Amino acid sequence: MARQSLQIELAERPKGSIVPGQTFRQRTVAAPTEADLKDGQLLLESLYLSLDPAMRGWLNDRRSYVPPVGIGEVMRGNAISRVIASKSAKARAGDIVVATIGFREVAILPETLVEPPFPLPPNGKLTDLLGVLGPTGLTAYFGMTRIGQPKPGDSVVVSAAAGATGSVAAQIAKISGARVVGTVGSDEKVRWLKEELGLDEALNYKDPDFKTKFKEATPGYIDVFFDNVGGEQLDMALGRAKKNARFVMCGGISGYNAESPYGLKNISSIIAQRIRMEGFIVFDYIPEYPAARQQLAQWLGEGKIQRKGTVVPGGLAVAEGALSRLFQGANTGKLLVEVKSPDEVSKL
Amino acid sequence: MARQSLQIELAERPKGSIVPGQTFRQRTVAAPTEADLKDGQLLLESLYLSLDPAMRGWLNDRRSYVPPVGIGEVMRGNAISRVIASKSAKARAGDIVVATIGFREVAILPETLVEPPFPLPPNGKLTDLLGVLGPTGLTAYFGMTRIGQPKPGDSVVVSAAAGATGSVAAQIAKISGARVVGTVGSDEKVRWLKEELGLDEALNYKDPDFKTKFKEATPGYIDVFFDNVGGEQLDMALGRAKKNARFVMCGGISGYNAESPYGLKNISSIIAQRIRMEGFIVFDYIPEYPAARQQLAQWLGEGKIQRKGTVVPGGLAVAEGALSRLFQGANTGKLLVEVKSPDEVSKL
Structure with missing residues (x-):
């Protein structure tokens, strides 16, 4: 019997939060095969699918840094994938690569959507390819080193500091010699940041005294x-903000599901404190990925970057539910869905 | 009889708008004399007092780029002033200088609060010292050239483009070869920008179709x-905003008197469009004032910068009323109060 491939398509644009079973539609199609492969293409199967806060923005029909996902289209996404067959010099059958395969089990992709294999450091794990060494780690790297530019002794604050990006950004700031404060959404995350990541202070934004503690920190x-x-x-x-502060504008998860945005009250500080507030998208740095990944792998190997991930079992079918829960702050570190079970993956 | 000097002191911090006769108190004191002068000081009399939107911010008791004016203190301000006597190498008796003399007629200042005399270009007017060649012109210059950095063909928008700073900023952008749109608060100002300053488009924000026209422009x-x-x-x-847009954060007059701030809805564009939003204060560029003023004077002399000012007669006593009207958008270009009458000034 021909292999089947589950795929998750956008059914309707959410008004606020993603509603599993309503925002998306699950559909099983005949999987493509090696016979369908053309030059410059790869046949891949998904192992671990990345779930990211930015995905919520891709569902809105408005001008942004990428076109919105169309109604009826397979949801966009990156996955650690195994190459089944290849007609590209970028990777060979059996290689494990990161690819923009979307929310589907098996697919043929042009080589432009596939990254070359990357050797893991000795203590590296497969899932690091989508964590510290993946887009979220790279986002932290470029945002902190190019825009934030912390100097020894600088006071750095990272919001959502237990997240995939925030936890790496906070540790890069520590490596730079800064004093680092992280904000998170649970006391358990506070402990992780202070005890394992070595942050100077961590604050739970749900604490009733959060504002006072933020000031004190x-x-x-x-x-x-x-x-x-x-x-x-x-x-x-x-x-x-201190005079000449740098504000690295990386994400705004508090507002992604909001129907009316929070109105900033302190925007005038930008002038009074000469703040440079700068947005960026990791894609802008693609030519610099290899060097940045080497640096991140080195820090990972030296134990200077710790990480913790959340891998949701259950296959691609559970991805939409896991994505909706991402906005409730349940996960620590990188959130992945296990598209293939550990038994299958460990055989690779 | 000894000379008297009127001074205007802060009586109470305004909640919203400045209320003439309530926010300030007028007091006449004995004017200082040459006999009071110490080394490094100058005795000055005010001729034209500068009124600026930023003054509203100086009345709030909050952390900012300068300490707030204290209750009972003379209101802070710059004036084109005549040196009556000098024990400083910075200027001599009879020189016309710009000085941070505050809202008073006669004062002794340390030389650090007095700028050296600046030669006007052939078509220059005395009032240019506080306009194109003064803090507002310099603000426009540094903001546009250092942060905005328009290139030929760039699309530039200047808000409050008929104001002292905005009108110079818009013309500097035109000199750079950009396509320039200005927003203003009256049809008369629209005409001035298009017909005399040569802007490509000018829009009245009070127009009911302003939003549509802004988009079309x-x-x-x-x-x-x-x-x-x-x-x-x-x-x-x-x-x-276009990708990699620069937002020069110079002022926010719409919010200065507001008790609750406007909540920005499009802050997420900073990330999606990789906007660099940067605040600045002209004081940060003091070492570069002489070179910038030379450039502005050259443009003024070449007719590349046009200006229009509003000089309110009536002496220092009318300054608080004129300052409160500044926020109603009544003036075009630089707003000054004539502290001494034209007859007296023309004799200088």
Whole structure:
């Protein structure tokens, strides 16, 4: 019997939050085979699918850094994938690569959507390819080193600091010699940041005294704010910015599902404190990925970057539910869906 | 009889708008004399006092780029002043200088608060010292050339483009070869920008179709937004920003008297369009003032920068009323109060 491939397609644009079973539609199609492969293409199967806050933005029909996913189209996404067959010099059958395969089990992709295999450091794990060494780790790297540019002794605050991007950004700031404060959404994450990542301070934004503690944790104001949250936390950081502060605008998860945006009250600090607030998208740095990945792999190998991930079992079918829960802050570190079971993957 | 000097002191911090006769108190004191002068000081009399939107911010008791004016203190301000006597090498008796003399007629200042005399270009007027060649012109110069950096063909939008800073910023962008759109608050100002300053488009924000016209005036989106207004216009510009746009955060007059700030809806464009939004204060460029002023004087002399000012007669006593009207958008270009009458000034 021919192999089947599950795929998850956008059914309707969500108004606020993603509703599993309503926002997306699951469909099983005949999987493509090696016989369908043309020159410059690869046949891949998905192992671990990346779930990212940015995905919510791809569902809105508005001008952004990528076109929105169309109604009826397979949901866009990156996965650690195994090459089944290849007519490209980029990877060979059996290689494990990161590919923009989307929410589907098996697919043929042009080589432009497939990254070359990357050797893991000795303590590396397969899932690091989508974590510290993947788009979220690279996002942290370029945002912190190119825009944030922390100097030894600088006061750095990272929001959503237990997330895939935030946890790497915070550790890069520590490596730079800065004093680093992270904000998170649970006491368990606070402990992880302070005890394992070595951050100088970590604060739970759900704490009723969060505002006071935020102020106390930034006694000399803030040199670098790496923002993954937006809204009220961004506003608080504007109010605590030091002269010539850099605001690395990476994400705004607090607002992604909001129907009406939070109105910043401290925008005038941008002028008074001469803040440079700069947005970026990791794609802009593609030519520099290899060098950045080498650096991240080195730090990972030296134990200077710790990581923790959340791998949701259950196959591609559970991806839409896991994606919707991402916005409730349940996961620590990188969130992946296991498209193939560990038994199958370990055989690779 | 000893000479008297009127001074205007802060009586109370305004909640919203400045209320003449309530926010300030007028007091006449004995004027200092040459006998009071110490080494490094100058005795000055005020001729034209500068009124600026930024003054509203100086009345709030919050952390900013300068300490707030204290209750009971003479209101801070710059004036074109005549040196009565000098014990400083910076200027001599009879020289006309710009000095941070505050809202008073006669004062002794340390030389650090006095700028050296500056030779006017052939077509220059005394009032240019506080206009094109003064802090507002310099603000336009550094903001546009250092942060905005328009290139030939760039699409530039300047808000409050008929103001002292905006009108110079818009013309510097034109000199750079950009396509320039200005926003203003009256049809008369629209005509001035299009017919005399040569802007490519000018829009009245009070026009009921302003939003549509703003969109139509920026068909290829915006490379540089020079903001003097904040609030809704800033939000519209964020929505029309081109990839890698530069937002020069100069002022936010729409919010200075507001008790609750406007909440930006399009802040996420900073990320999606990789916007660099940067605040600045002209004081940061003091070492570069002489070279910038030379450049501005050259453009003024060549007729590449046009200007129009509003000089309010009536002496220092009318300054608080004129300052409160500044926020109603009544003036075009630089707003000054004539502290001494033209007859007296023309004798200088």
